[in-house]
Amino acid sequence: MNIDVQKMMFKSRDEAYAAFSSKLIPGRDDLLGVRIPILRKLAKMIIDEDEWNEYLDTWEPHHLEDYLLRAFVISYVKVDVDERLSLFKDFIPLIDNWSVCDSFSNTWKPKENEKEKLWEFILPYLESDDEFRMRYAATIMAFHFVDEQHVNDIIRSLDTHHNDGYYYKMGAAWTLSVCFAKFPDITYDYMRNENRLDDETFNMLIGKIRDSYRVTDDMKSKVKLLKR
Structure with a gap:
């Protein structure tokens, strides 16, 4: 070279x-x-x-x-x-x-006609049970897929895939907080109804939402009441 x-x-x-x-x-x-x-x-x-x-x-x-x-x-x-x-x-x-x-x-930054291949590419990493491969999938979702087409799939995917690693939990919480900032009603309904997040990840999510500049004070007060 x-x-x-x-x-x-x-x-x-x-x-x-x-x-x-x-x-x-x-x-x-x-x-x-x-x-x-x-x-x-x-x-x-x-x-x-x-x-x-x-x-x-x-x-x-x-x-x-x-x-x-x-x-x-x-x-x-x-x-x-x-x-x-x-x-x-x-x-x-x-x-x-x-x-x-x-x-x-x-x-x-994938083009629109490349995004679905990327989506299919990342999903198996959530099945890997590896802290950073799972975080990779979660952060890709946050950066590129928090839209009307994918928001419910993101919530469902992160709700059903768990790992004890701190960095996956924090990545999942951050991604869900981005979902909350863009789709507050959908994400709030998910949070206040039955979900399968462990307590640590759930409380991390609340913390991320309360730190966000894109969430109203009223919604921050509401999610604070959900803390486990």
Whole structure:
């Protein structure tokens, strides 16, 4: 490759930012401290130089940023939806923290004619019983599918798929809070009637709703009364 990825990342490292970020990602002490906008720019450079295939073929992760960079490359590269989802399938098992998961989920913006393939692609990950694969599916729902067509399917899917992992619970709660912000009546009815969320996830959902700037004070007061 003409682009020396490791050299460019080390050149852009920020040790103070690495120290701050590592506190937010438990169990990871391999951060360089390269900020997300710089990694996004580097990913686009790799693609513009037509070196993305070689980059993926020779990819060896040493730092958290290597995972983020790969996530951005496979999200930005111009390929058809089937090839992209194949690249995603190879990458998803490598996700082991919320930072990579959420940055990855939020990067590719599917076209309308690609969204149903993405929807079908993510559903099996809810069956995986893996904390971060399940969080990936939940966050994809939040970023791309909270609309009239999918809101009831999202609620039903997250209501029936559970995992003891904190980061899945928080991801599911956040996604349902986005549903509440956009479809308050539907989501409130779900919350106040019989549902199968565990108490921790349910109370996380209430907290997310009450933190939202998109929810009225009246609705925040109503959901507070539902706390378990």
